[in-house]
Amino acid sequence: MDESLDTVLVSYDEETGVGTLTMNRPDALNALSAQLRADIVAGLRLLEEQNEGADGVALRAVVLEGAGEKAFCAGADIGGFSSDSAGGSSDRTHYDVIRDFPTPVIAKIDGYCLGGGLETALACDFRLATEDSTFGFPEVNLGILPGAGGVQYVTKLAGPAVAKELAMFGDHISAERAADEGIVDRVFDSDEFDDEVEEFVSGLTGQAPLAVQAIKKSAQMAVQSGLNEGLRYDRQLFVELLNTEDHAEGAAAFAEDRDPEFEGK
Numbered sequence: 001m002d003e004s005l006d007t008v009l010v011s012y013d014e015e016t017g018v019g020t021l022t023m024n025r026p027d028a029l030n031a032l033s034a035q036l037r038a039d040i041v042a043g044l045r046l047l048e049e050q051n052e053g054a055d056g057v058a059l060r061a062v063v064l065e066g067a068g069e070k071a072f073c074a075g076a077d078i079g080g081f082s083s084d085s086a087g088g089s090s091d092r093t094h095y096d097v098i099r100d101f102p103t104p105v106i107a108k109i110d111g112y113c114l115g116g117g118l119e120t121a122l123a124c125d126f127r128l129a130t131e132d133s134t135f136g137f138p139e140v141n142l143g144i145l146p147g148a149g150g151v152q153y154v155t156k157l158a159g160p161a162v163a164k165e166l167a168m169f170g171d172h173i174s175a176e177r178a179a180d181e182g183i184v185d186r187v188f189d190s191d192e193f194d195d196e197v198e199e200f201v202s203g204l205t206g207q208a209p210l211a212v213q214a215i216k217k218s219a220q221m222a223v224q225s226g227l228n229e230g231l232r233y234d235r236q237l238f239v240e241l242l243n244t245e246d247h248a249e250g251a252a253a254f255a256e257d258r259d260p261e262f263e264g265k
């Protein structure tokens with residue numbers, strides 16, 4: 001499936017189960033206009049539809065990337081700010097939809113990843129970046145703060161001092177520092193980036209899809225809730241997974257000393 005929305009290219013590879021969303025405003029460094037935010041949501045819905053009528057889980061992972069040579073995303077479109085950019089009057093922003101999306105979403109970052117662009121990456125499950133990428137919250141230079149939880153999430157990943165440094169100074173940091181701080185998961189040479197991302201994603205898509213989805217929900221609960229609530233939730237997810245065909249397949253494959261074939265059932 002290949003579909004071109006106004007500002008997002010959507011593709012789905014049936015063989016691998018990987019969907020790709022490309023933010024496609026390269027002339028504006030993929031800045032998040034209202035249209036782009038809406039198209040990310042629409043693109044995710046199109047990808048989710050691949051599961052309809054499938055035997056098990058068809059869509060195993062989504063890669064989110066930016067078009068052009070310079071940026072993943074340079075943040076909210078400075079020409080078109082409104083309280084809506086942070087979800088002011090909308091029920092669910094693209095950040096929420098990515099966070100709650102059932103399958104993992106991987107941010108493939110090559111270039112600027114700033115402001116709302118960094119918050120978009122933080123909403124993803126993994127952040128993979130080229131060594132030349134740069135990260136930051138320049139909002140303070142506009143007299144605002146990262147309105148989509150940037151300080152909250154960086155505080156959880158890297159601690160309050162790093163979050164405050166990024167948001168109060170507004171400077172860009174390197175991919176290497178972002179990885180040292182735990183904001184980025186992996187940094188790769190530019191030459192090897194596509195192959196490395198493909199390998200990372202294929203490692204994920206081979207895993208039992210329902211277990212992967214449950215782990216995403218568990219991790220989300222860990223960020224949002226207290227420990228006791230999280231432990232109760234994990235036990236419930238665990239019992240649900242015990243009843244899946246994938247669990248039976250995983251156990252059988254172990255006993256038979258072969259690779260499992262998971263279908264998401």
Ligand code: HXC
Pocket residue numbers: 027028029031032074075076077078079085086087112114115116117119138139142145146147148
């Ligand atoms: C709209 C943008 C943009 C943005 C870049 N462009 N960032 N347009 N919104 N956020 C446009 C430029 O106007 C320019 O258009 C083109 O992209 C290329 O950018 P240049 O500045 O010429 O490129 P360069 O000199 O390489 O500088 C790159 C840059 C700089 C360092 C990334 O563009 C920059 O500082 N951009 C602003 C980044 C920023 O402040 N982001 C945070 C936004 S606030 P033309 O037409 O001139 O070629 C935010 C709040 C989130 O994100 C809140 C969430 C709720």
